[in-house]
Amino acid sequence: MDIPFVEPDDIPVPPPDVRFREVEVAPHPDRRRVRVRLELTPFLERPDINLLVQDAQGGPLASAAIVETNEASLQLTLHLPAVMPAGVLTLISTIHYTDHGLVDRRETNFETA
Secondary structure (H helix, E strand, C coil): CCCCCCCHHHCCECHHHCCEEEEEEEECCCCCEEEEEEEECCECCCCEEEEEEECCCCCEEEEEEECCCCCCEEEEEEECCCCCCCEEEEEEEEEEECCCEEEEEEEEEEEEC
């Protein structure tokens, strides 16, 4: 009889198979901050994560680099240099490794009031 101690979806995977499970973006009411929540597949090697918030024209508004995270679930706040323009903005999230390059990329659109 097998007794599972780990859910099949939670078995750590090698670098080429690491993916975003979820990317959530929530602009703060003050329009100067953006809350980002990330869920990754469990991993065998610690990945690097890059985040970039762009305006509608593709101009950068904020960015962050997370080097060799040891957590598959992250929540952070990006601070913007100025009040976010009203409209649709895009968060570009990437997972990469020095030896394997880019392994996943997500674009998440969100609206500001």
